[in-house]
Amino acid sequence: MAQFKISCVKNGKLKFEPGIGTGTVQFLRLNSGITLSVMNCCLEKPVTIDFNPPFYSVGFSFNLAGRFEALPDCRKKVIALKSGQSDMKWGPNLASLTGTIVPGNLMRVGISMDHEVLDKMADRYMHPLPSLLQNPPNGLTHYQSVITPQMRAVVFQILQCPYHGLTREFFIEGKILELLAYEFEQLGGTGSSMKGAPLRADERERMHHAAWLLSGNLDSAPSMEQLAGTVGMCRTRFYECFRMVYGETPLEYLRRQRLENAKNFLLEGRMNVTEAAFAVGYSSSGYFSKDFKRYFGDLPKNYCHKHSLCKNG
DSSP, rough: EEEEESSSSEEEEOOOOOOEEEEEEEEEEOTTSSSEEEEEEEHHHHOOEEEEEEEOSEEEEEEEOOOOOEETOOOSSSSEEOOEOOOOOOOOOEEEEEEEEOSEEEEEEEEEHHHHHHHHHHHEEEEEEEEGGGGSSOEEEEEEEOOHHHHHHHHHHHOOOOOOHHHHHHHHHHHHHHHHHHHHHHHHTTSSSSSSSOOOOOHHHHHHHHHHHHHHHHGGOOOOHHHHHTOOOOOHHHHHHHHHHSOOHHHHHHHHHHHHHHEEEEEEEEHHHHHHHHHHHSSOHHHHHHHHHHHSSSSSHHHHHHHHHHHHH
16 A cells, blocks of 8 residues: 655645556645645555644535545544545644545545634624534534535536636635535534424435435435425425435435436446436437536546546556
8 A cells, every 4th residue: 555644734645656647636725714625636546644733623525536534642543534425523633644546547635724713714704603513522523515516517617627827826715615505504403503493303214214215216216395305304304304304405416316326337338428318317408518517527438437437547
C-alpha cells in the first residue's frame, strides 16, 4: 500500500506517480479561514494519506464517487464514506488523521474550518447554527447523510470553476457558502427546527420500506401517491418523513438511484446509453442524458470515455 504525507492546512497538492494511479489531492486555504480539499483521482492500489496537523474543528465532506475511509486518533472505528454520501465531523483538535483511498475512481470535496469561523457567519446573518453545532461536543460528533441533487450541482460548479486569481477565490467561497446552506438544512432536519411532528420509530421503518420499493423498481417505480398509500400515510406526512430520513424528497431519491445504476451499467459496458436509460425507467434517452450531465457534470458518453481512459492507465 502506498503511503503519503500532506499538509491539510496550507495550499498543497499531491500528484500520484505512475503505477499507483492518476489524479491529485489538493488543498486551497481561503482568506475567510475556510479550507477546501479536492480529491479527484483513479487509483490502481490502495493509498494511505497521513494528514499533517493542526486540524480544524469542523469538517464537511461530499463523496461523489468512490470510497474514502478516515481514522481520527480519537476513534477506534473507521469512518467510511461511499459514493453519494455526505458527512459532518465536529470535535476537538486531533493529534492525527489518516485517510485511505481504495482502488478505483474517487471524486471528493471537503470543507473544513474552526468553529469560530462558523460562529462569525452566524453572527453576521443573525441566525443560530443548527442544533448539532451549537454546543461543543466532548468527543467527535459525526453525522452522515446523502448528497442531494442541489449539493451535487454546486460541488461540480466548484470543481469546474472557470476563473483565476481573486475572482476564483470569491466564486469558490460563494459556492462553499451555498453548499453549507444545503448541509445546514439537512442538519436542521435532525432537530427541533424541522417542520411537522417528530419522527417515530415505525415511521422510520416505513421510510426504509418505501426506499426499498423505489430502488427495487427503477424501471416501473410506483407513483408518490401509490407509495404513500402503500406505507399507510398521507402524501404530506410521507414527504416530511422521507426527507427526515434521507435528506431528499422521494423523487430526488428515485432520480439518484436511477442515475447511479445507469452509470454502473455504462461503466461495466453492459449497455449503451439508450439501453441504460430505458433499463432504469427513463422514457427518453435525450432527457436521460440531460439529467446525467446535471448529476455527474458530463454527458454519458463523455463521462464513460474519461473513466475508461482512467482505468486503462
